[in-house]
Amino acid sequence: MITVSIVEDDEDIRQSLAILINGTNGFVCSHHYGECASAIADIERHTPDVLLMDIGLPGMSGIEGIKIIKLRVPNIDIIVLTAHENDNYVFESLCAGACGYLIKDTTPARLLEAIKEIHGGGAPMSTQIARMVVSSFKRKTDSTLSPREMDVLNHLCVSHSYKMIAEKLFISEETVRRHIKSIYRKLEVHSKSEAVAKALRDRLV
Amino acid sequence: MITVSIVEDDEDIRQSLAILINGTNGFVCSHHYGECASAIADIERHTPDVLLMDIGLPGMSGIEGIKIIKLRVPNIDIIVLTAHENDNYVFESLCAGACGYLIKDTTPARLLEAIKEIHGGGAPMSTQIARMVVSSFKRKTDSTLSPREMDVLNHLCVSHSYKMIAEKLFISEETVRRHIKSIYRKLEVHSKSEAVAKALRDRLV
DNA sequence: CGAAAATTGACCCGTTTGGGGTATTGATAA
DNA sequence: TTATCAATACCCCAAACGGGTCAATTTTCG
Numbered sequence: 001m002i003t004v005s006i007v008e009d010d011e012d013i014r015q016s017l018a019i020l021i022n023g024t025n026g027f028v029c030s031h032h033y034g035e036c037a038s039a040i041a042d043i044e045r046h047t048p049d050v051l052l053m054d055i056g057l058p059g060m061s062g063i064e065g066i067k068i069i070k071l072r073v074p075n076i077d078i079i080v081l082t083a084h085e086n087d088n089y090v091f092e093s094l095c096a097g098a099c100g101y102l103i104k105d106t107t108p109a110r111l112l113e114a115i116k117e118i119h120g121g122g123a124p125m126s127t128q129i130a131r132m133v134v135s136s137f138k139r140k141t142d143s144t145l146s147p148r149e150m151d152v153l154n155h156l157c158v159s160h161s162y163k164m165i166a167e168k169l170f171i172s173e174e175t176v177r178r179h180i181k182s183i184y185r186k187l188e189v190h191s192k193s194e195a196v197a198k199a200l201r202d203r204l205v
Numbered sequence: 206m207i208t209v210s211i212v213e214d215d216e217d218i219r220q221s222l223a224i225l226i227n228g229t230n231g232f233v234c235s236h237h238y239g240e241c242a243s244a245i246a247d248i249e250r251h252t253p254d255v256l257l258m259d260i261g262l263p264g265m266s267g268i269e270g271i272k273i274i275k276l277r278v279p280n281i282d283i284i285v286l287t288a289h290e291n292d293n294y295v296f297e298s299l300c301a302g303a304c305g306y307l308i309k310d311t312t313p314a315r316l317l318e319a320i321k322e323i324h325g326g327g328a329p330m331s332t333q334i335a336r337m338v339v340s341s342f343k344r345k346t347d348s349t350l351s352p353r354e355m356d357v358l359n360h361l362c363v364s365h366s367y368k369m370i371a372e373k374l375f376i377s378e379e380t381v382r383r384h385i386k387s388i389y390r391k392l393e394v395h396s397k398s399e400a401v402a403k404a405l406r407d408r409l410v
Numbered sequence: 411c412g413a414a415a416a417t418t419g420a421c422c423c424g425t426t427t428g429g430g431g432t433a434t435t436g437a438t439a440a
Numbered sequence: 441t442t443a444t445c446a447a448t449a450c451c452c453c454a455a456a457c458g459g460g461t462c463a464a465t466t467t468t469c470g
Contacts, residue, residue: 071346094342095408123335127327133338134328137299141276146416159399161456175418181459182416190458191426192398194364200405203300351446366426379449386429387446395428396456 002119005048006032007039007065008081009057017052020108027112036065040072047073050115053098055082055089063092070097077118081106090129091136100124142204144186150204152179157196157205207324210253211237212244212270213286214262222257225313232317241270245277252278255320258303260287260294268297275302282323286311295334296341305329347409349391355409357384362401362410 004021006029008014014032021029031046033039035057043051051069055062066078079100080093090101100118102111103126114124125133145153155165162180166173180195189195199205209226211234213219219237226234236251238244240262248256256274260267271283284305285298295306305323307316308331319329330338350358360370367385371378385400394400404410 091342094339095344097343099336099339117332120332121336122332123339125335125339127322127325130328130330130335131304131326133342134299134304134330137296137338138302139300148417156398157402159394159396159402163456171417172419174420177458178418178420180457184458189364191364192396192457193361193401196398196402197362197364197405200402353447368426376447377449379451380447382428383448384446385427389428397427 002027002050002115003048004029004050004052004115005039005043005046006052007034007036007057007062008032008052008054009034010054017111020111021115024112027115036060036062036068040065040068043069043076044072047076049077049119051076051078052081052115053078055080055084055093063089063096066093066096066098079114079118079124081111085126085128087132090132094133101129102126103129137203139203139205142186142202145183145204149179149183149186152176153183153195153199154205156180156183156192157199159192159196207232207255207320208253209234209255209257209320210244210248210251211257212239212241212262212267213237213257213259214239215259222316225316226320229317232320241265241267241273245270245273248274248281249277252281254282254324256281256283257286257320258283260285260289260298268294268301271298271301271303284319284323284329286316290331290333292337295337299338306334307331308334342408344408344410347391347407350388350409354384354388354391357381358388358400358404359410361385361388361397362404364397364401 004027006014006017008017011034014034018029018032021027031042031048033042037059053062053066057065062080069076069078078098079102080098081102081104082089083104085103093101100114100123102114102124106114106126117124151169152165155168160168162173162176165176169176183195184190187195187198189198209232211219211222213222219239223234223237226232236247236253238247242264258267258271262270267285274281274283283303284307285303286307286309287294288309290308298306305319305328307319307329311319311331322329356374357370360373365373367378367381370381374381388400389395392400392403394403
């Protein structure tokens with residue numbers, strides 16, 4: 001028996017979901033909430049296996065709600081269930097601790113399957129969402145940087161000093177400096193830390 | 206009709222996969238290869254919709270193979286099909302450009318479903334793999350850093366100078382310096398760029 | 411071949427940073 | 441209630457960094 005709670009401001013949707021879950025063998029939903037505050041207040045007394053969470057909520061945002069709930073009940077499995085297919089919502093939800101992300105056109109059968117899946121250690125996502133998530137890993141090959149500059153950038157990212165990079169690459173410190181100047185110009189940054197941040201954030205390395 | 210090619214060194218597995226695919230309506234596999242080199246040489250002449258790719262290959266590694274193939278045929282959908290559930294293989298594959306990752310105990314039915322899924326814009330993954338991928342987004346809350354130090358670290362990550370951070374936080378530059386010393390000690394780093402790299406890599410920010 | 415880009419090297423100068431001390435205040439924990 | 445820690449602030453000094461300018465050689469590509 002998998003226990004499920006729901007946070008969803010739309011009364012109708014919330015009731016429908018509860019009815020669906022309670023009407024299916026192996027699932028039960030005893031608690032559901034109209035906004036984050038009440039869910040947070042109640043979650044430690046009535047801790048479900050799986051929490052279905054809307055994002056566009058009145059009051060505290062679903063993202064904030066997820067963070068707080070995961071702090072209090074780290075092992076809870078949270079599926080975001082929302083109309084928003086917006087990139088930022090997806091990544092912010094996952095960063096906050098959600099393990100699943102379904103858009104609201106999900107069929108009842110798929111939703112139940114997703115609940116089973118997340119409870120079994122998976123991470124159910126709508127197909128487009130999964131692709132978005134996986135694509136975010138893809139390395140970019142910034143053609144503006146020359147091969148040698150990429151070498152230097154890689155060393156920058158492990159925080160070597162000019163001197164150390166020079167030794168590693170068997171070139172003079174002045175040449176390292178020169179490459180770094182080009183890198184800064186091309187990446188439009190003005191310091192090592194900015195270059196490192198850009199390289200890591202934009203997945204250049 | 207979805208066209209599929211295979212790179213897999215084990216002759217038996219390769220043949221079985223081809224037979225499975227060719228024996229199913231809507232799928233066809235005309236080309237399969239024992240190692241990356243021949244796949245790379247042939248891929249532009251015979252470009253499939255979906256490529257099933259082993260990782261543990263003789264000669265060039267599957268990861269390298271994926272990088273090269275994606276450079277030549279950026280739109281090809283690649284599913285890694287391997288025995289390795291190893292974290293590094295998973296993330297390296299996705300960084301290289303794979304969009305799916307299945308472990309070899311996948312059932313034939315699930316494999317065919319995965320091929321349809323990736324061709325339809327999804328990112329099929331075994332359940333444990335999906336969880337691993339999604340979990341990698343989770344923010345860590347490094348309790349060793351004090352709240353104020355987290356503030357400073359956040360500003361460091363957008364590459365502000367000590368002076369700018371001081372202005373933003375309404376404290377003296379010397380206090381910023383002090384916080385940064387503590388951050389360095391706690392994160393065991395010795396420079397801004399190293400702190401930024403650690404913060405971004407370890408998802409502290 | 412000839413132009414453009416990549417790679418290498420150098421010097422100057424001012425700013426920023428990193429590591430070392432020291433000290434006060436307030437909150438929090440033992 | 442004492443002790444510890446967070447947060448605030450200052451000083452000194454050497455090393456590292458960022459920006460400016462100039463120049464030679466090699467590679468690459470049209």
